[in-house]
Amino acid sequence: MTVTATVRNDTIRLPKGMHFPDGTQVIIERVTLPKESGNLPIGQRLADFIGIAGDLPEDLARNIDHYVHGQPKRS
Numbered sequence: 001m002t003v004t005a006t007v008r009n010d011t012i013r014l015p016k017g018m019h020f021p022d023g024t025q026v027i028i029e030r031v032t033l034p035k036e037s038g039n040l041p042i043g044q045r046l047a048d049f050i051g052i053a054g055d056l057p058e059d060l061a062r063n064i065d066h067y068v069h070g071q072p073k074r075s
Contacts, residue, residue: 005018012028059073062074
C-alpha cells in the first residue's frame with residue numbers, strides 16, 4: 001500500500017480517514033512533488049510511465065474487451 005502523507009511540526013499527518021494501528025512499522029521515503037505539475041500537459045505528467053509495459057499483446061487496443069472482459073477477439 002502506498003499513502004501520501006504530509007509532515008507538520010515533525011509529525012506525519014495521514015490523509016483523512018487513514019489509520020494505522022499503534023506499533024505499525026512503515027517505510028518513509030521523501031519525495032518532492034512539483035507544484036506546477038497540474039499545469040503540465042498530460043503527456044509530460046505521465047512521461048515516466050512511457051515504455052514500462054513492453055510485454056503487452058500487439059492487438060491490445062483492438063481487443064481490449066477480450067483481454068479485460070473475456071469477449072471474443074476482433075479480427
